[in-house]
Amino acid sequence: KAGVTQTPRYLIKTRGQQVTLSCSPISGHRSVSWYQQTPGQGLQFLFEYFSETQRNKGNFPGRFSGRQFSNSRSEMNVSTLELGDSALYLCASSWGQGGSGANVLTFGAGSRLTVL
Amino acid sequence: AQTVTQSQPEMSVQEAETVTLSCTYDTSESDYYLFWYKQPPSRQMILVIRQEAYKQQNATENRFSVNFQKAAKSFSLKISDSQLGDAAMYFCAYRSNTGNQFYFGTGTSLTVIP
Numbered sequence: 001k002a003g004v005t006q007t008p009r010y011l012i013k014t015r016g017q018q019v020t021l022s023c024s025p026i027s028g029h030r031s032v033s034w035y036q037q038t039p040g041q042g043l044q045f046l047f048e049y050f051s052e053t054q055r056n057k058g059n060f061p062g063r064f065s066g067r068q069f070s071n072s073r074s075e076m077n078v079s080t081l082e083l084g085d086s087a088l089y090l091c092a093s094s095w096g097q098g099g100s101g102a103n104v105l106t107f108g109a110g111s112r113l114t115v116l
Numbered sequence: 117a118q119t120v121t122q123s124q125p126e127m128s129v130q131e132a133e134t135v136t137l138s139c140t141y142d143t144s145e146s147d148y149y150l151f152w153y154k155q156p157p158s159r160q161m162i163l164v165i166r167q168e169a170y171k172q173q174n175a176t177e178n179r180f181s182v183n184f185q186k187a188a189k190s191f192s193l194k195i196s197d198s199q200l201g202d203a204a205m206y207f208c209a210y211r212s213n214t215g216n217q218f219y220f221g222t223g224t225s226l227t228v229i230p
Contacts, residue, residue, distance in 0.1 A: 003160075031216055033216075033217075033218070035220075040222065041222065042207065042220050042221060042222035042223050043207065043220040045217060045218070045219070045220075048216060048217060050216070055215075055216065056215070056216070056217045090161065092218075094216065103211075103216065104151065104163055104166060105151075105153075105163075105209075105218055106163075107153075107160055107161040107162070108160070109159075109160045110160075
């Protein structure tokens with residue numbers, strides 16, 4: 001069974017540009033969550049999608065957006081990049097049904113974004 | 117919102133020794149799940165162990181075990197017979213029984229000394 005695949009793995013952008021990151025979940029997983037990881041801040045929740053609908057959203061500005069397609073693949077977009085957006089962006093997929101101990105997050109390797 | 121606190125930013129342990137990583141959380145819910153995730157340097161985050169709040173018995177996975185104190189809202193991870201491959205960042209996480217949002221602590225960086 002293929003794991004969670006994130007592309008691209010590394011990218012460098014300049015301030016003001018925008019970026020799109022992609023995530024393909026484990027087959028059969030319908031929920032995709034996105035996290036921003038920075039040193040000292042741990043994992044900050046961005047948003048979660050389930051069956052193409054955003055279910056939860058973290059405390060990030062509107063420059064951060066996402067979507068999910070009918071095949072459960074998800075993309076997140078950051079517009080008007082700022083230096084502080086430099087981080088490791090992690091995608092995680094899960095079965096998606098709350099209330100089950102089997103509903104755990106499986107993470108991808110992440111997309112490391114550097115903003116210059 | 118639930119909060120998860122890991123008060124030890126860094127820990128170290130001698131190879132073959134035992135180490136305990138601390139985690140506390142704040143919630144008003146009675147039913148939930150707790151997790152420990154491991155993130156090795158430059159590698160993928162993986163699940164180490166999970167605990168259902170309704171179970172009194174502490175979860176165990178080989179050399180990894182937890183000490184779950186529900187009343188104290190404490191969830192520590194014990195690693196026995198530490199190995200070099202255990203060196204990683206460890207994250208404690210909480211998930212409600214009714215939703216799918218996970219809340220993570222800020223992590224504990226574990227160094228294993230040969």
